[in-house]
Amino acid sequence: xxxxxxxxxxxxxxxxxxxxxxxxxxxxxxxxxxxxxxxxxxxxxxxxxxxxxxxxxxxxxxxxxxxxxxxxxxxxxxxxxxxxxxxxxxxxxxxxxxxxxxxxxxxxxxxxxxxxxxxxxxxxxxxxxxxxxxxxxxxxxxxxxxxxxxxxxxxxxxxxxxxxxxxxxxxxxxxxxxxxxxxxxxxxxxxxxxxxxxxxxxxxxxxxxxxxxxxxxxxxxxxxxxxxxxxxxxxxxxxxxxxxxxxxxxxxxxxxxxxxxxxxxxxxxxxxxxxxxxxxxxxxxxxxxxxxxxxxxxxxxxxxxxxxxxxxxxxxxxxxxxxxxxxxxxxxxxxxxxxxxxxxxxxxxxxxxxxxxxxxxxxxxxxxxxxxxxxxxxxxxxxxxxxxxxxxxxxxxxxxxxxxxxxxxxxxxxxxxxxxxxxxxxxxxxxxxxxxxxxxxxxxxxxxxxxxxxxxxxxxxxxxxxxxxxxxxxxxxxxxxxxxxxxxxxxxxxxx
Amino acid sequence: xxxxxxxxxxxxxxxxxxxxxxxxxxxxxxxxxxxxxxxxxxxxxxxxxxxxxxxxxxxxxxxxxxxxxxxxxxxxxxxxxxxxxxxxxxxxxxxxxxxxxxxxxxxxxxxxxxxxxxxxxxxxxxxxxxxxxxxxxxxxxxxxxxxxxxxxxxxxxxxxxxxxxxxxxxxxxxxxxxxxxxxxxxxxxxxxxxxxxxxxxxxxxxxxxxxxxxxxxxxxxxxxxxxxxxxxxxxxxxxxxxxxxxxxxxxxxxxxxxxxxxxxxxxxxxxxxxxxxxxxxxxxxxxxxxxxxxxxxxxxxxxxxxxxxxxxxxxxxxxxxxxxxxxxxxxxxxxxxxxxxxxxxxxxxxxxxxxxxxxxxxxxxxxxxxxxxxxxxxxxxxxxxxxxxxxxxxxxxxxxxxxxxxxxxxxxxxxxxxxxxxxxxxxxxxxxxxxxxxxxxxxxxxxxxxxxxxxxxxxxxxxxxxxxxxxxxxxxxxxxxxxxxxxxxxxxxxxx
Numbered sequence: 001x002x003x004x005x006x007x008x009x010x011x012x013x014x015x016x017x018x019x020x021x022x023x024x025x026x027x028x029x030x031x032x033x034x035x036x037x038x039x040x041x042x043x044x045x046x047x048x049x050x051x052x053x054x055x056x057x058x059x060x061x062x063x064x065x066x067x068x069x070x071x072x073x074x075x076x077x078x079x080x081x082x083x084x085x086x087x088x089x090x091x092x093x094x095x096x097x098x099x100x101x102x103x104x105x106x107x108x109x110x111x112x113x114x115x116x117x118x119x120x121x122x123x124x125x126x127x128x129x130x131x132x133x134x135x136x137x138x139x140x141x142x143x144x145x146x147x148x149x150x151x152x153x154x155x156x157x158x159x160x161x162x163x164x165x166x167x168x169x170x171x172x173x174x175x176x177x178x179x180x181x182x183x184x185x186x187x188x189x190x191x192x193x194x195x196x197x198x199x200x201x202x203x204x205x206x207x208x209x210x211x212x213x214x215x216x217x218x219x220x221x222x223x224x225x226x227x228x229x230x231x232x233x234x235x236x237x238x239x240x241x242x243x244x245x246x247x248x249x250x251x252x253x254x255x256x257x258x259x260x261x262x263x264x265x266x267x268x269x270x271x272x273x274x275x276x277x278x279x280x281x282x283x284x285x286x287x288x289x290x291x292x293x294x295x296x297x298x299x300x301x302x303x304x305x306x307x308x309x310x311x312x313x314x315x316x317x318x319x320x321x322x323x324x325x326x327x328x329x330x331x332x333x334x335x336x337x338x339x340x341x342x343x344x345x346x347x348x349x350x351x352x353x354x355x356x357x358x359x360x361x362x363x364x365x366x367x368x369x370x371x372x373x374x375x376x377x378x379x380x381x382x383x384x385x386x387x388x389x390x391x392x393x394x395x396x397x398x399x400x401x402x403x404x405x406x407x408x409x410x411x412x413x414x415x416x417x418x419x420x421x422x423x424x425x426x427x428x429x430x431x432x433x434x435x436x437x438x439x440x441x442x443x444x445x446x447x448x449x450x451x452x453x454x455x456x457x458x459x460x461x462x463x464x465x466x467x468x469x470x471x472x473x474x475x476x477x478x479x480x481x482x483x484x485x486x487x488x489x490x491x492x493x494x495x496x
Numbered sequence: 497x498x499x500x501x502x503x504x505x506x507x508x509x510x511x512x513x514x515x516x517x518x519x520x521x522x523x524x525x526x527x528x529x530x531x532x533x534x535x536x537x538x539x540x541x542x543x544x545x546x547x548x549x550x551x552x553x554x555x556x557x558x559x560x561x562x563x564x565x566x567x568x569x570x571x572x573x574x575x576x577x578x579x580x581x582x583x584x585x586x587x588x589x590x591x592x593x594x595x596x597x598x599x600x601x602x603x604x605x606x607x608x609x610x611x612x613x614x615x616x617x618x619x620x621x622x623x624x625x626x627x628x629x630x631x632x633x634x635x636x637x638x639x640x641x642x643x644x645x646x647x648x649x650x651x652x653x654x655x656x657x658x659x660x661x662x663x664x665x666x667x668x669x670x671x672x673x674x675x676x677x678x679x680x681x682x683x684x685x686x687x688x689x690x691x692x693x694x695x696x697x698x699x700x701x702x703x704x705x706x707x708x709x710x711x712x713x714x715x716x717x718x719x720x721x722x723x724x725x726x727x728x729x730x731x732x733x734x735x736x737x738x739x740x741x742x743x744x745x746x747x748x749x750x751x752x753x754x755x756x757x758x759x760x761x762x763x764x765x766x767x768x769x770x771x772x773x774x775x776x777x778x779x780x781x782x783x784x785x786x787x788x789x790x791x792x793x794x795x796x797x798x799x800x801x802x803x804x805x806x807x808x809x810x811x812x813x814x815x816x817x818x819x820x821x822x823x824x825x826x827x828x829x830x831x832x833x834x835x836x837x838x839x840x841x842x843x844x845x846x847x848x849x850x851x852x853x854x855x856x857x858x859x860x861x862x863x864x865x866x867x868x869x870x871x872x873x874x875x876x877x878x879x880x881x882x883x884x885x886x887x888x889x890x891x892x893x894x895x896x897x898x899x900x901x902x903x904x905x906x907x908x909x910x911x912x913x914x915x916x917x918x919x920x921x922x923x924x925x926x927x928x929x930x931x932x933x934x935x936x937x938x939x940x941x942x943x944x945x946x947x948x949x950x951x952x953x954x955x956x957x958x959x960x961x962x963x964x965x966x967x968x969x970x971x972x973x974x975x976x977x978x979x980x981x982x983x984x985x986x987x988x989x990x991x992x
Contacts, residue, residue, distance in 0.1 A: 062560075063900070064656060065561070065650045066650045066652070066893075068647070070650060071891075154563025157561060159560045163900065170895075200699075201697060202900075203902065203909055203913040203914070204901075204905075205902075361562070394564065397562075403701075404559070404659065406699065408700065409700075409990065411990055412987060412990045414699070416916075416982065417699040417915050417916075418913060419913050490911060490912070
C-alpha cells in the first residue's frame with residue numbers, strides 16, 4: 001500500500017511536470033473556462049442549465065472485445081433538456097453535444113449552441129460526458145486513481161468514447177420511441193474531432209455533425225509541426241509589429257538574466273511571481289502558454305492579443321527594458337491578480353486526462369522549428385515516446401488516429417464519400433491551421449471567420465456578439481436545416 | 497493442469513454438441529470447400545496459387561485499448577501475388593481479399609475473382625487471413641487452445657479484424673511506396689459483410705468493396721427469422737413440388753419411427769448410418785443441414801437441389817415409403833460414400849471459430865416458425881443466450897453489430913452517405929434473403945442473379961460457367977473499373 005501510494009505520488013508529480021513542461025507541446029485543446037469566462041456574460045444562464053435533467057447510463061467498459069472484463073459497466077453521465085422538444089410523433093430533431101476532455105458541467109456553462117437554437121427546431125438537447133471525465137469514471141474512481149491503474153486507464157480511448165456516444169444516443173431514442181428523429185451531433189475542439197469522426201463512423205446514429213475548431217489534421221506528417229505556433233505569431237504580428245518584435249526579443253533577454261548570479265531571483269522580482277522561480281524556463285513556459293492562450297481565445301469584445309500588445313507597446317521602456325514591456329503585457333492579461341506566473345493551482349482533470357490521451361493515441365506533433373516569435377523547440381517523436389513510456393509504461397501509437405479515422409488526403413478521400421459535416425473554425429485560433437478550411441463536397445463543408453477564436457461559434461449567444469459571428473452561426477444552422485429537410489423528404493419516401 | 501484439461505475436454509465436447517445441434521441455428525456462413533469442390537474444376541489451379549508469396553505481419557492484439565496487454569502482437573498471415581502488378585509508379589490498383597472464418601489456404605483454392613481479373617487491371621492481389629483462423633492465432637496457439645482461454649478469445653472480434661486489415665493494407669502500401677494506388681476489397685459470406693463494413697469504416701484505406709453474399713441484414717429485428725428457411729423451401733419447391741412435399745412429410749415419419757421400439761436402430765439401418773443413431777433428431781439435424789447446404793451451394797453445372805429432388809421423385813416408393821425417397825435423395829447427394837449421416841469427421845476451424853463469434857457478437861436470429869418444409873424451430877434469444885453463457889461464460893451482445901455497423905433502414909441511411917459498394921447475391925442462396933438486393937445510391941449497388949448460389953461470383957472462373965454468371969462478374973468488374981477511373985481523375989485533380 002505504501003509503495004503504491006509512493007508510486008502514485010511520484011507519478012502525480014511527474015504528471016504535473018510533464019504537462020506543464022514546454023517539451024510536451026501540450027496543445028490547449030480544452031475549452032478553457034477561465035479563458036472563455038473572462039467575460040462572464042459569455043456563460044449560459046443558470047435558468048437555462050436548470051432545464052436539464054441528469055441521467056446515468058450503464059455503459060459497457062469495453063465495446064470491442066469479449067474478455068470477461070469487457071462486460072464491466074460504469075455510470076456515464078448525460079443530461080437532457082426537454083423544454084423545446086416537438087416530440088417523437090413529429091420526428092422532431094435531437095441535438096447531441098459530445099463531451100470533450102473536461103467535466104460535462106464545465107462545458108454546459110459555456111456551450112450555448114444547442115439550447116440557443118433548440119426552440120426554432122423544436123429540438124431535444126442532449127449533453128453526454130466523455131468517459132473518464134467528470135462523474136463518468138469507471139469503478140467510481142477519481143481520474144487520478146483511474147490513471148494510475150495501467151489496466152483501468154487502458155480503456156480510456158477515443159474509439160471507446162465514440163461507441164459510448166452511440167450506445168447512449170440509441171438508448172435515448174429507444175426510450176423516447178423516437179427512432180426516426182434525426183440526430184445532429186455537435187462537438188468543440190477535441191469534441192469537434194469526435195463529432196466529425198462520429199458522423200463518419202456512425203452515420204446510422206447521426207445525420208450530421210458540427211465539428212467546431214476540430215484540428216483533425218494535426219496528426220502524423222499531415223501538416224507542419226509549426227502550424228500552431230505560426231498562427232500565434234501571425235496573430236501577434238497582425239496586432240502589432242512592434243509587440244511581436246518585443247516578444248521575439250524577450251526570450252534571449254530572459255536567458256541572459258537567468259544566467260546571471262541571482263538571475264532567477266531577479267526575474268522573480270521583476271515578474272512579481274507568486275513563488276520564487278526555479279529557472280528561466282519556468283517563466284518562459286508560462287509566457288508561451290499565455291501568448292498561446294490569448295491567441296487561441298482571442299475573443300470579442302476584448303481580444304486578449306490586442307490587450308497584451310497594447311500594454312507591451314504602451315509600456316514605459318525605461319523600467320526594466322524589454323522585460324518591462326513583457327510584464328506590462330502580462331499584468332494587462334491577468335487583471336486583479338496579486339502575484340503572477342506560478343500561483344498555487346490544482347491540476348485540472350483536462351490536463352490530467354489529456355496527458356494520458358496524448359501519450360496513448362492523440363499524438364499531435366506540435367513544435368517550433370522556424371518562422372515563429374518563439375525560440376525553436378522541435379517536436380521529436382522519439383523523445384516524446386520516451387517520456388510517455390517513462391510516465392505510463394506504454395508507448396504512444398502515433399499512427400493509430402490516421403489508421404482508424406483517416407486524415408491524409410482528406411479531400412480526395414471524402415469528395416465522394418460521406419456527407420453532412422460542418423468544419424467550423426476561427427482563423428485567429430492557432431488550431432485552425434489543422435482544421436478543414438475548404439469545402440470537400442456539397443455537404444462536407446468549411447465555415448470559418450477571419451476574426452474567430454477557438455470554438456467561438458458554439459458558445460452561448462451574447463448581445464455583444466459581432467455581426468460576423470452572428471452570421472457564422474446563422475450559416476451553420478441553415479446548413480443543418482437543409483440536412484434535416486432532405487432527411488424528412490427521404491424518410492417520407494422510404495416509409496411510404 | 498488435470499483440471500484445466502478436463503474442462504477443456506468438456507468444453508470441446510460441449511462445443512461439438514453445441515455446433516451440431518439444430519437448436520443453434522448455425523448458419524453455414526463459411527465457404528464450404530467440400531460443397532464447392534464437388535466439382536474439382538472449380539478449384540483455382542495450383543500454378544496460380546504458386547504465384548503467391550507468404551508474409552506474416554506483427555499484428556496488434558488490441559487496437560482499441562491501451563492496457564499493457566493491448567500492445568501484445570501476433571503473427572498474421574497474408575499472401576501477395578505480384579505477377580500482374582503494374583507498379584507504384586502508375587498507381588496500379590491493389591485487390592485485397594478479406595479472409596473469413598476459415599484458414600486462408602482453404603479460401604485461396606476457391607476464390608478466383610482477384611487473380612482472374614488482375615491481369616487486365618495490372619493489379620496486385622493480396623489475401624489476408626482473419627485473426628484466430630489458420631496460422632493467425634495469437635500466442636502461436638491452436639484455435640481450440642485460444643478458445644478455451646476466456647481472456648485470449650476475448651480479442652476475437654470483427655472490429656479487431658477490420659483494424660487488422662487496415663493495418664496490413666497500409667503496411668503493404670507503405671512498403672511498396674504505393675500510397676496513391678486504389679485498393680478494392682473483396683469478401684465472401686461473413687467476409688462479404690466485413691468488406692462492406694470495411695468500406696464504410698475505412699474509406700481512407702479502401703476505395704470500394706465487393707461484398708459477395710453478405711447477409712448484413714440478418715441481425716436484430718431487421719428481417720424475419722424465417723428468411724433463410726423460406727428460401728431453402730422455395731428452392732426445393734421450385735425444383736419439384738412433389739419433392740418439396742415428400743421432404744415436408746418426412747419429418748413426422750422419422751418422429752413416428754423413432755418412437756417405436758428399436759426405432760432409432762431401424763432408422764440407422766434404413767439410412768445406412770456410419771454409427772448407430774442416438775435419436776431421430778440426429779438424423780433430422782443431418783437432413784436439415786444437407787438440404788440447407790444443397791440450397792446454399794446450388795451450384796452449376798450439377799445443381800444439388802435438383803440432384804436431390806430428381807432422386808426423391810424417381811425413387812421406388814415401395815421400399816421404405818417416404819423415407820426411402822428421402823434416402824434416395826441422400827445417396828444421390830453423397831456419392832462414393834460407404835456409409836451416411838454420421839461419418840467420423842474432425843470438427844473444422846470454421847465451426848469452432850464461428851461458434852464463438854456467434855456467441856459473442858454475430859447473433860443472427862435464424863429460426864423456423866412457418867411457411868417452411870421444415871418443422872417449426874423458432875430462434876429464442878433467451879435460450880440462445882443461456883446456451884452461450886453456459887458454454888463460454890459470457891452473454892452475447894445481440895445489438896452490437898447494428899450499433900457499430902448499422903443495418904436498420906439501410907437505404908435511408910446510405911442513400912446520402914458512403915459510396916462504392918457492390919452487394920452481390922445469388923437468389924438461390926438462402927442468405928440472399930438477408931442481403932442488399934436493391935440499389936441504394938448511384939454507387940452502392942446490388943448485383944444479383946436469379947440462379948446464383950452462395951458467393952458463386954467470386955469463385956474461380958470455369959469454362960462450364962453459365963452465361964448469367966459470366967455476365968454478373970463482368971457487370972461487377974465494369975462497376976469497379978468505373979470507381980477506379982473516377983478515382984484517377986480525382987487524384988489528378990487533387991495532385992495538380
